[in-house]
Amino acid sequence: MFTHNPIAELSAFIPPIAMQWYVVAMVILVVLGTILDMAHKKSAQYFFENAKKAQKSAKRTLSGGEKASLAIQTVAGEVLTSSEFKSTRRRISHLFTMYGLIVFIVATAVLVFAYPTPDKPAPTYWPVLWHLGALALAFGGYWFWFAIRVDVASEGVKWYNFNGRGDIFIVGLISTATFALLWSWTTGAAGWLHMLLFWLFVASSTVLFGSVYWSKFAHMFFKPAAAYQKKCVKADGSRENLPADYDLTDPAVQKRFPDIPEYMGTNPPNMGLGINREPPRHY
């Protein structure tokens, strides 16, 4: 179920070179779509202008080492563990989808380029990773689609309502994973069904990678940049004009804001989750 290499079996119908060119074409589509998206939204321009604005009100200049440390923190936090999400459900679902997609893409590329024919069998772990990646992607994707999608949670949009551009990315993800798994698992079943699922898989992945310009695929490139920028403005003191994170036990803070020790004591306790104790669903 997990150990056979569906791509090697496909080589009986489609030459490996065609599969390899398809993967290259998808990479080109992602790069082109991302560049066009950045040019259209002017996101790079926005970041540079924002960084310049922040520099003006910076209280100190960050050294190269500090910037590198912030970049590492961004990679370790926001990029690798999706720490930006305040909602644990969204974070877990995002991690499943993200790692599922990465594992699935890497395993596909390895199987297509290194083990495209049955003559050269792939080590068992590559097909296993291919299937597990698709499963994780499907799990995270369907969870998001049915329960977590903000339109569903906050706007009362039903799960069966498809909203063109907003949903094209997630629908592309879950249909790619679903058809890939079904295609793989129908090996040996009726030939027409197996091939139909294969072409649906190809169509889904073409939509997923070809719609980068219109979908939110490119968020994986600008979200880390935004997270890094957020850390920089905090470290250089400009803070985008936000108030400081006061330490309530600091005597200097208590002297400056005497209400704090007067009403909360000199060592204020944790005051609880406040509005965060319930999910935002009071409609």
Place this chain on the structure above:
Amino acid sequence: MPTFVYMTRCDGCGQCVDICPSDIMHIDKVTRRAYNIEPNMCWECYSCVKACPHQAIDCRGYADFAPLGHSVRVKRDEEKGVIAWRIKFRNGEKDFDLLAPITTKPWGTCIPQLAEVPAPSQEQRNSELLYNEPKYLRLDDGDLHTLKSAGLKLKEGVYY
């Protein structure tokens, strides 16, 4: 002036949609980020600004001084139980910081029970004062009342 959202900070969590008393904070269907659908109807209550866990919402200043570089930003920290404001003057340089304990009351406890109080007299109706002023402001009773003068203490859990 109305609220707006810094798209790069927003993660579309829906806290602002939940709290907006005018129901004008919504999630954009394409970008899945929050936005103010009807800026004219926003009365700058700052509820969404304070509720946003990412400080992604800001209020546009009035047109006469906004271009000069003012800023009024707030950070409400539930767990510390404090609310901090940073006000930048319109010269864009002078900073003013405020920090105070959060004194929010539990949901629904501040609805005036009008049926239980006598109707206002004609004199009160003709007065410029609003309902229960000055009683609720207590300006007629010494001075503005504080938690201390009212004999109240902040309790754990923000609410008291």
